[in-house]
Structures are given as structure tokens and as C-alpha cells.
Amino acid sequence: MDLLLWITVGFIIIGFVVLASMKKSMESKLAFIKRNMESKKSSTKSIVWWIVGTTAWGIVSMNLIVWCFSAK
Template sequence: MDLLLWITVGFVAIGFVDLAFITRNMKNKFHQSLATRSIVWRIVGTTIWGIVSIILIVWWFLDHFG
């Protein structure tokens, strides 16, 4: 397997683990005053992670099959 595939798989896997960890910890923060800001940054970060993941997957497919 090539390096781009390993980078893509690693990025997606680490993102899923991080997303699960942050989601579990966010359940305890709903009672704090800064919870809204944390939730907004979580949504922004998850969106950016998703876009980069899609770009990496498409790039790998184009590189591998194109």
C-alpha cells in the first residue's frame, strides 16, 4: 500500500477516535456557561475534518485508479 492510503486511513481513524472522545466529554459540559462556544467549535472542527477526509479519499482514488 502506498503512503497516501496510510495517511488517509490514519487521518480518518484518528478523527473518529477524537470525535468519539470529545462527544463523550461534551455530555458533561452542557451545564457550564461556555458550553455553547464548545459545541460550535466542535461542529466547525468536525466539518473541517469531514471535508479533509473526503478530499483525501477522492485524491487517493484518483491517484490509484486514474
């Protein structure tokens, strides 16, 4: 198999593992924010950055897949 395909598959699998491992902590932070509406500043930042990172990972993954299959 092509090196670009291996890089793409590895990036996607590692991304899924990282996102799945962080999901539980983000759910608990969101529950904390819902319980304590006045102290939401620091926890909200981490949730927003997790969403930004997830979106960036998704966009990069889609671009890698398109690039991988258009390069052949």
C-alpha cells in the same frame, strides 16, 4: 500500499478516536446549557468549535479519499 492511502486511513481512524472521546464531554456541556439557559456563553463556544472541527475533519477526509483513488 501507497503512502497517501496510509495517511488517509490514519487520518480517518485518529479523527474517529478523537471525536468519540470528545463526544461524552460535549453531551454533558449541552445538558448543562439546557439546564442553565442564562450561563450558556462559554460552553456554547466549545460546542460550536467542536461542530466546526468535526465538519472540517469530514471534508478533509472526503477530499483525501477522493484524491487517494483518483491519483492511481
